[in-house]
Each structure stands twice: as structure tokens, then as C-alpha cells.
Amino acid sequence: MHIERTGAYPRQAVIRYRYAVLLGCTALIALAPTFSFGQEAASSSPDTTLKPIVIQGSRSSLNTDNDSKSIVATETTGGGKMPTDILDTPASVSVITSREIQERGASSVEEVLQYTAGVSTDFYGSDDRFDYFKIRGFDAYMYRDGLVIGRPFGGLREEAYAYERVEVLKGANSTGFGVSDPGGSVNFVTKRPKSDRFGEAYVTGGSFNHAETGFDFGDNITEDDTLSYRLTGKFKRAEAEYDYSQDDENFIMGGLTWRPSGDTSLSVVFDHLDKDGVPGSGGHPVGSDFARSRFFGEPDYNYRGINRNSVSVMFDHDFGDGLTFSTNARYSKANTDFGYAYVSNTPTGGSTIADRAYFGNDSTTxxxxxxxxxLYETSFDNIDSRSMLGLEYNTTQTYNDTYWGPAPGIDWTNPVYTGAPASVPLIASTKSDQKTKAVYFQEDVTFFDKLVATVGLRNDWLDLSETNRFDGSTAGADPSEFTKRFGLTYKITGELSAYVSYADSVAPPETGVEPEIGEQYEIGVKYRPDGFPALFSAAVYDLTKKNITVTEASPPFEQTTTGEIRVRGLDLEAKAELTNSLSVTAAYSYMDAEIVENGGVNEGNRPQRVPEHLASLWLNYALEGNGSRGDMTFGLGGRYMSSYYYDDANTGSSEGNVVFDAAFTYKIQENTTFQLNVSNLFDEKHIAQGGFGADFYNPGRTIMATLRQTW
Structure with missing residues (x-):
């Protein structure tokens, strides 16, 4: 098998040195290594010549070489652990490359995902504790290099700069990466060392006293390319958009890759993430319309800390004759905490004193x-076969303490802060242990290079234990969960394919709670023209989830179970580099969501935080330099989200809204660019979360300016 694809068309670059602006780049250039640069990495300039992606022979690792050069990806591991052409994957998959992330200036996972079909973000407004997103109306599990991280709610906010790409699989598929939610999954692909010299360094400044610097560079250590390194870092000192806030971060990641032969590769990556921030604004009194900067929490009890260290090991070996072996492993330890006072109730009898409560958490995982x-690949007659057999082992231990108690009220017309509490009552203290052993099988069979049959089978054996550290009591469970996936893809032409699929999912249960079960039927079509880099896709689906565990939003945070929720929907998406000057990312989603069974309560209602319509459009237009000025790129995007209910009882809802974003890039010289990104261009303001005693607004306008040097 030999497939060669070229992602774009070259054109002559206009190179002019601009002495006055170059003086401002001195700090950036000082960050760059002093050795001579043999090959420059892609800058944000539109005149980049893309390397062809060559897929040849047996390969079990993903090729991400083009991700820094194009917004259009051609293959994915999102449908499973096998790198697969997106046209041959019987599922809706979106890939956000590092090029797209940089163009839009996305710095958080929510920002990375907000132009993706089927994905809703930012439904908790100024609550900044976690990454908040849903796929097709349901929570989604996160993975890193195919290994589970967990749910975003209750986890930590991932650093987007650590990843080469973000893959979004829409719909149920526990056979791919393991027990998970049926709405979909997000897989982060770690930046690894490359076999050539590359690099960038940047400085960023902007709204809310934002000051940031970062770098990402690598090279070969040995002359024969057998040993390479990569070093990535980001250091930020900033505030949030509300008073008494902080948003500081230190991130460093280093990796080594050893290639003793063309058939073997071993990568080891270490990363350290340290964040010192705040959990959120604490909310605003219901019905008020204060500026986002107003703060009704408690300045002396307002913190959010994250400290995580992880080591990842990735090994691939090609035995020849179509047989390859791969193994990924990761060890991580994370300490997180937060504490804050929030508005818990807004009086309706004329008083201006809002009730408040303290909420805190300490966790170690x-x-x-x-x-x-x-992975075994073979061909005979007119049949191509790819078979994968794998094992997975996961052990996770978590200590979790939750604090909650009443706080002094606050007069929102004249706020007077009372200081940090002497103590906050500890309401829950648990130790949780989860061990998972799994075996899985995946098979792709292609007949006459036209029809692709896909099968996925997996069984997970879970050993769950939870200890109440108040009284020493322990509860446990040892469920065994079997999941399956079937798909048929018909390649109508070399550019157009259609598919039908069935997949089911099982979310890992907690002790005393039934496992959440999901299943989905989907029909879709994908088009990738040969004439220019692009991918157009459309899918309709019917998704059902049963035994849904819901944690109440207010204390005592009890868990309840919803019987069955059904979502029927449509996803449309396009990523295209239409010309050398114009590229577009567009998405639309329709979700018909309903609570089907719930013991007679809220049946027929719409589930909470699930909008009916989502739409987005991002345009990038490049204007070539003319000698007296450099190349310029203009970006403009818009995001629409229809209204959604704050709770399953459908007692309160948000309003539909449109938010615009913009970007501008100026090429100062061959390897130096200035970039300006504006999020929420017109400062659109609406209530993103409400119904629990306070209102939380969506993020306001932010302006960021970046000076970037590449080599």
C-alpha cells in the first residue's frame, strides 16, 4: 500500500526585512537557540508549502507532521487506536490541528472545541474550575494519546499548548478507548520530538494584565537522527475579568525519542503543570446587571490550585510482513484544590443582602x-485486512475532601468583605480505588477498495472500592462490561464515502450506582476533494443513554439517576483551504433532546444545558505582501448557541446568543509575525448559568497580542 497526498499548493513568498519592527523582536530572538537553523517550521503565513503525507507499509502510530501547517487532517485515531483515513472511519470525527488552534488563538480546551460540530461549551459562564463541554448533549470523557484522563467536570483544566492536535469523536464508542460516556470523546495527541530541527518562541500580552511567554522547539541530538528531543514551555501571569482574581501558570514539557532503526521508535515525555488561580466570580445576584468585574465572593477565601506531574512512554516496533506492536503507558499524580464563597440565594422581599456559602475541595489523584x-495488516486478492488485538490496565486512586458551610451575607449595593473563615465544615471525605483490566479487538476489512467493514469488541473488568474516611466503611463493586461497535463504509469515489454504524457505550459506574449505558445509530457522508485540502461531512444520529447519574448542583451534592434520555440530531461540518488565500471552518448541529423515562418526573422535558441549535463559522483571508509591507491574514468567526434550560424541570433558561471572534496576523519578516486575537469582539453579555440563587455571565471581551519567532 502506498498513498501520497499533498495538502496545499506552493507559491512564491515575498520577503522584505522591516528594520524598525525587527527591533521589537530582540527578546524573542534571544530565546531561540544560537545554532544555525537547517529547516524552518511553518509560521502563520499563508504561503507555506505543505509536505505530502506519505502513508506506507504497516504503521500503528499517528502521523501528525502536517498538523502545524494545515487546518485539514486526513487521518485520525479518534475512531479507535488504529490510525485510519477519516474517509474510512464510520463515525463523525473532527480534528482540531495545532495550526487551527494557533490561528484562532485558542488557549483553553473550551476555546479549542467551540468551533466544532456537536460540541457545546461555556455553559457555566464565569465558573472557572473545570473545562466545561458536552458532545451531542452528554458529558464526554477525555483521553491523552488514547489513554483515559476522565471526565472534564471535576478534573483539571488541560493545557492546550501541550498537544499537537485534538481529536473529537462524536457518539458512543467504548470499544475505542474504553468505558466512557455515549456523547463522544476528546483525545489529546501529545507533542513529540521530530526528526528535524524546528522551533518557535513567543510573548503575549493583553487584557486583564495578561503577560505570557512560551516556546516549543526540538532537534536531532545525533547526526543519524536516531535520537531527538523536544522542549515545550508556557509561563503566564495574569488576572481574570473579575476583581480579586488570579490566573497564573507554569508549564514545562520535555521529550526524547530514540529510533535505533527504521522499524523501532521509543518516546519518553515528562510534563509538569502548575496553576495558581481562582475558581470563579462567585456569581451575581439574580436579576442584577452588574459589570462582569464586580465580585461578591470573599477575596481572602478564593483560590484554585493545580499541580500535576506525568510521564508518558510510547513505543512502536514494526516486525515486518504487516505486523506491528505498540504500547503506551502513563503515570501521573495530581494535587488540586479550590475554595470560594458564592452567592447561594438572592432575596425577593426587597432586601439587598444576598446569602452566600463557602465551598471547598482538596483532591489527590x-x-x-x-x-x-x-496490529496485523495483510492483503489477498481484492481484500485488505487490518486486525488489532490489545490489552489495557488502569489503576487509579483518589483522595477527596469536600467542604461546605454557610458564609456571611453580602450587600450587593455596598459590598463589605468579612475575610477568610476560621474553618469550613468537612462534609465528605473519601478514598476511591479503581482498577480496570480490558481486552479489545478491532477489525477493518476492505473489499475491492470500495466497501469497508468495521468491527470493535471490548470487555472491561472493573474493581471498584470506595472508603468513607469518616467512619471507615467501605463499599465495592466488580462489574464486567462488554461493548461493541459495527460499521460499514462505502467509498463511492476516491473523494466521497458514506457510512452507517452502530455503537454502544458504558460509563464507569461508581459504587452503589448502576452503570450508565448508551447506544447510537448513525448514518453519514464525507467528501474530501482532490483539488484542494478540505473535508466536508454530514451525519444524522439517534442516541440513547440510560441509568444516568446526575450530581445535584447545590449541597449536599447528592446523586440521582435519570432513567433514559434520547437525542436525535444532525451534524454538518466543513474545514477547507479553498484557495491559497481563503480558508473556512463551518459547523452546524441540531439536537432534539428529550427525557424519555424518569419515574414520571420531568418526562417529556428537555435535559439541562442542551441547546437545540449550534452553529459556527470561521473565515481566514490572507493578503500577500507587496514589498513595502508584509503578508497579512484576517480572521473572523461567529458562534451561535440557542437557548437551553438550567435544570431538567425546565424552570429557567438562557437566551440564544451570537458571539464574534477576530484575529489579525502580520508577517514582519520571514520568520517573525505579530498576531492579534479578540475573543467576544462586541462584548456580548448574557447569563450562561442560572437558576441556583445566582447568575453567571459568559466571558467578556479579551484582546491578546502575540509576537512570534519561528525557525
Missing amino acids: EQFIIDAHL
Whole structure:
């Protein structure tokens, strides 16, 4: 098998040195290594010549070489652990490349995902504790290099700069990466060392006293390319848009890749993430219309800390004759905490004194996970076969303490802060242990290079234990969960394919709670023209989830179970580099969501935080330099979200809204660019979360300016 694809058309660059502006780049250039640069990485200039993506022979690792050069990806592991052409994947998959992330200036996971079909973000407004997003109306599990991280709610906010790409699989598929939610999954692909010299360094400044610097560079250590390194870092000192806030971060990641032969590769990556911030604004009194900067929490009890260290090991070996072996492993330990006072109730009798409560959490999580699989590819007559057999082991231990108690009220017309509490009552203290052993099988069979049959089978054996550290009591469970996936893809032409699929999912249960079960039927079509880099896709689906566990939003945070929720919908998406000057990312989603069964309560209602319509459009237009000035790129985007209910009882709802974003890039010289990004261009303001005693607004306008040097 030999497939060669070229992602774009070259055109002559206009190179002019502009002495006055170059003086401002001195700090950036000082960050760059002093050795001579043999090959420059792609800048944000539109005149980049893309390398062809060459897929040849047996390969079990994903090729991400083009991700820094194009917004259009051609293959994915989102449908499973096998790198697969997106046209041959019987599922809706969106890939956000590092090029797209940089163009839009996305710095958080929510910002990375907000132009993706089927994905809703930012429905908690100024609550900044976690990454908040849903796929097709349901929570979605996060993975890193195919190894589970967990749910975003209750986790930590991932650093987008650590990843080469973000893959979004829409719909149920526990056979791919393991037990998970049926709405979909998000897989982060770690930046690894490359076999050539590359690099960038940047400085960013902007709204809310934002000051940031970062770098990402690598090279070969040995002359024969057998040993390479990569070093990535980001350091930020900033505030949030509300008073008494902080948003500081230190991130460093280093990796080594050893290639003793063309058939073997071993990568080891270490990363350290340290964040010192705040959990959110604490909310605003219901019905008020204060500026986002007003703060009704408690300045002396307002913190959000994250400290995580992880080591990832990735090994691939090609035995020849179509047989390859791969294993990924990761060890991580994370300590997180937060504490804040929030508005818990707004009086309606004329008083201006809002009730408040203290809420805090301390958590320590230690995880070791390893996956190993064999991939065998063979062909006979007019049949091509790819078979994967794998094993996975995951052990996770978590200590979790939750604090909650009443706080002094606050007069919103004349706020007077009372200082940090002497103590906050500890209402829950648990130790949780989860061990998972799994075996899985995946098969792709292609007949006459036209019809692709896909099968995925997996069984997970879970050993769950939870200890109440108040009284020492322990509860446990050892469920065994079997999941399956079937798909048929018909390649109508070399550019157009259609598919039909069935997939089911099982979310890992907690002790005393039934596992959440999901299933989905989907029909879709994908078009990738040969004439220019682009991918157009459309899908309709019927998705059902049963035994849904819901944690109440207010204390005592009890868990309840919803019987069945059904979502029927449509996803449309396009990513296209239409010309050398114009590229577009467009998405539309329709979701018909209903609570089907719930013991007679809220049946027929729409589930909380699930909008009916989502739409987005991002345009990038490049204007070539003319000698006296450099190349310029203009970006403009818009995001529409229809209204959604704050609770399953449908007692309160948000308003539909449109938010615009913009970007501008100026090429100062061959390897130096200035970039300006504006989020929420017109400062659109609406209530993103409400119904629990306070209102939380959507993020306001932010302006960021970046000076970037590449080599």
C-alpha cells in the first residue's frame, strides 16, 4: 500500500526585512537557540508549502507532521487506536490541528472545541474550575494519546499548548478507548520530538494584565537522527475579568525519542503543570446587571490550585510482513484544590443582602495506565485486512475532601468583605480505588477498495472500592462490561464515502450506582476533494443513554439517576483551504433532546444545558505582501448557541446568543509575525448559568497580542 497526498499548493513568498519592527523582536530572538537553523517550521503565513503525507507499509502510530501547517487532517485515531483515513472511519470525527488552534488563538480546551460540530461549551459562564463541554448533549470523557484522563467536570483544566492536535469523536464508542460516556470523546495527541530541527518562541500580552511567554522547539541530538528531543514551555501571569482574581501558570514539557532503526521508535515525555488561580466570580445576584468585574465572593477565601506531574512512554516496533506492536503507558499524580464563597440565594422581599456559602475541595489523584496491542495488516486478492488485538490496565486512586458551610451575607449595593473563615465544615471525605483490566479487538476489512467493514469488541473488568474516611466503611463493586461497535463504509469515489454504524457505550459506574449505558445509530457522508485540502461531512444520529447519574448542583451534592434520555440530531461540518488565500471552518448541529423515562418526573422535558441549535463559522483571508509591507491574514468567526434550560424541570433558561471572534496576523519578516486575537469582539453579555440563587455571565471581551519567532 502506498498513498501520497499533498495538502496545499506552493507559491512564491515575498520577503522584505522591516528594520524598525525587527527591533521589537530582540527578546524573542534571544530565546531561540544560537545554532544555525537547517529547516524552518511553518509560521502563520499563508504561503507555506505543505509536505505530502506519505502513508506506507504497516504503521500503528499517528502521523501528525502536517498538523502545524494545515487546518485539514486526513487521518485520525479518534475512531479507535488504529490510525485510519477519516474517509474510512464510520463515525463523525473532527480534528482540531495545532495550526487551527494557533490561528484562532485558542488557549483553553473550551476555546479549542467551540468551533466544532456537536460540541457545546461555556455553559457555566464565569465558573472557572473545570473545562466545561458536552458532545451531542452528554458529558464526554477525555483521553491523552488514547489513554483515559476522565471526565472534564471535576478534573483539571488541560493545557492546550501541550498537544499537537485534538481529536473529537462524536457518539458512543467504548470499544475505542474504553468505558466512557455515549456523547463522544476528546483525545489529546501529545507533542513529540521530530526528526528535524524546528522551533518557535513567543510573548503575549493583553487584557486583564495578561503577560505570557512560551516556546516549543526540538532537534536531532545525533547526526543519524536516531535520537531527538523536544522542549515545550508556557509561563503566564495574569488576572481574570473579575476583581480579586488570579490566573497564573507554569508549564514545562520535555521529550526524547530514540529510533535505533527504521522499524523501532521509543518516546519518553515528562510534563509538569502548575496553576495558581481562582475558581470563579462567585456569581451575581439574580436579576442584577452588574459589570462582569464586580465580585461578591470573599477575596481572602478564593483560590484554585493545580499541580500535576506525568510521564508518558510510547513505543512502536514494526516486525515486518504487516505486523506491528505498540504500547503506551502513563503515570501521573495530581494535587488540586479550590475554595470560594458564592452567592447561594438572592432575596425577593426587597432586601439587598444576598446569602452566600463557602465551598471547598482538596483532591489527590494518582494513576498508572498502560495499553499494548498488536496490529496485523495483510492483503489477498481484492481484500485488505487490518486486525488489532490489545490489552489495557488502569489503576487509579483518589483522595477527596469536600467542604461546605454557610458564609456571611453580602450587600450587593455596598459590598463589605468579612475575610477568610476560621474553618469550613468537612462534609465528605473519601478514598476511591479503581482498577480496570480490558481486552479489545478491532477489525477493518476492505473489499475491492470500495466497501469497508468495521468491527470493535471490548470487555472491561472493573474493581471498584470506595472508603468513607469518616467512619471507615467501605463499599465495592466488580462489574464486567462488554461493548461493541459495527460499521460499514462505502467509498463511492476516491473523494466521497458514506457510512452507517452502530455503537454502544458504558460509563464507569461508581459504587452503589448502576452503570450508565448508551447506544447510537448513525448514518453519514464525507467528501474530501482532490483539488484542494478540505473535508466536508454530514451525519444524522439517534442516541440513547440510560441509568444516568446526575450530581445535584447545590449541597449536599447528592446523586440521582435519570432513567433514559434520547437525542436525535444532525451534524454538518466543513474545514477547507479553498484557495491559497481563503480558508473556512463551518459547523452546524441540531439536537432534539428529550427525557424519555424518569419515574414520571420531568418526562417529556428537555435535559439541562442542551441547546437545540449550534452553529459556527470561521473565515481566514490572507493578503500577500507587496514589498513595502508584509503578508497579512484576517480572521473572523461567529458562534451561535440557542437557548437551553438550567435544570431538567425546565424552570429557567438562557437566551440564544451570537458571539464574534477576530484575529489579525502580520508577517514582519520571514520568520517573525505579530498576531492579534479578540475573543467576544462586541462584548456580548448574557447569563450562561442560572437558576441556583445566582447568575453567571459568559466571558467578556479579551484582546491578546502575540509576537512570534519561528525557525
